[in-house]
Amino acid sequence: MAKKPKLTQRQKRQVAANRNRRLQDKQESPESNSPVADEASLLSGQVIGRFGKHADVEDADGVVARCHIRRTIDSVVCGDKVFFSKGADSESGVSGVIEIVEDRHSLLSRPDFYDGVKPIASNIDQIIIVSAVVPSLSLNIIDRYLVACEDIGIQPIIVLNKVELLSAEEREDAIAQLATYTSLGYEVLFTSCKNSEGLASLNACLKDKISIFVGQSGVGKSSLINQILPNADELVGDVSDNSGLGQHTTTAAKLLHLPAGGDLIDSPGIREFNLWHIPVERVTSGFIEFRDYLGGCKFRDCKHLNDPGCLLREAVERGEISAARYASYHKILATLEEQRPSYTNPY
Incomplete structure (x- = not known):
């Protein structure tokens, strides 16, 4: 039997407030016409899937209920710990209502041109940044993800997939390119779904x-998930011969339980991770090797480019900071303004 949750005083007040609000509201939408919940009827669970206006919630016994979401809740994403009420199965298959989302210890969001900053998943311990030699190995894309990880305080792991496609010479070149990240303390794994290279190490990390998992389309995220969890029934899309870009194969966010322990959140792929929602100062500090030099430049508004007395540039010239990472940083800054939407209505 699933245990009744112990609510904090704040959560009890929230339940009472929600209940009173619903009792007084005579204009409820069809999605929230379920009976009003009280504290005694609530169960604790975890969101393992999000589908449009509904979410799948798994209780402590492993039973999954598809739930409506109270209109008073701002957002619900995979990984959320929630309190929900259960009812009889309806014809639509929806049999519960999420009443409260517990406080999150981490939240991964991505900028959306139309919706602003859009939450993707919560309560994550680590982000697996998947890149590949096909479509291409882009260090700038990796740097974007690393900045995002550092900004929200979630540990990243870098995975280079499809390494069976590399010649010996190309492999040495990839190792040299990624050596900068290992020198900074980031874990880097080489994996292949064809010959199983690196999969045991990846499983140990998970x-x-x-x-x-995050990364451009076509880098093999779904293929890796199929190797880690064969029963996940992930769709695998071939890389387009014409464009070199992969086809999006994941259509809904879901949380998958791993046999050896742990969970994996699979979310729709992102071809490029924009950072226009993060202030420039936080982008700069997202490059961890820069931090020892920040605040010491001659001018307080130093752009860290051609400014006199710039400690960052001097560190690059002395070989203390990677010239490639420094160039990648300025490439990111150059794209921030052009990617940032104005939200101005032209009509």
């Missing part, structure tokens, strides 16, 4: 943690 054990007992909540992880999410």
Whole structure:
């Protein structure tokens, strides 16, 4: 039997407020016409899937209920710990209502041109940044993800997939390119779904943690998930011969339980991770090797480019900071303004 949750005083007040609000509201939408919940009827669970206006919630016994979401809740994403009420199965298959989302210890969001900053998943322990030699190995894309990870304080792991396609010479070049990240303390794995290289190490990293895979389409995220969890029934899309870009194969966010322990959140792919929602100062500090030099430049408004007395540029010239990472940083800054939407209505 699932245990009744112990609510905090704040959560009890929230339940009471929600209940009173619903009792007084005579204009409820069809999605929230379920009976008003009280504290005694609530169960605790975890969101394992999000589908449009509904979410799948798994209780402590492993039973999954598809739930409506109270209109008073701002957002619900995979990984959320929630309190929900259960009812009889309806014809639509929806049999519960999410009443409260517990406080999150981490939240991964991505900027959306139309919706602003859009939450993707919560309560994540680590982000698996997947890149590949096909479509291409882009260090700038990796840097974007690393900035996002550093900004929200979630540990990243870098995975280079499809390494079976590399010649010996190309492999040495990839190792040299990624050596900068290992020197900074980031974990880097080489994997292949064809010959199983690196999969044991990847499984060890995932054990007992909540992880999410991110990366461009076509890098093999779904193929890796199929190797890690064969029963996940992920769709695998071939890389387009014409464009070199992969086809989006994941259509809805879901949380998958790993046999050895831990969970994996699979979310629709992102071809490019924009950072226009992060202030320039936080983008700069997202390059961890820059931090020892920040605040020491001659001018307080130093752009860290051609400014006199710039400690960052001097560190690059002395070889203390990677010239490639420094160039990648300025490439990111150059794209921030052009990617940032104005939200101005032209009509």
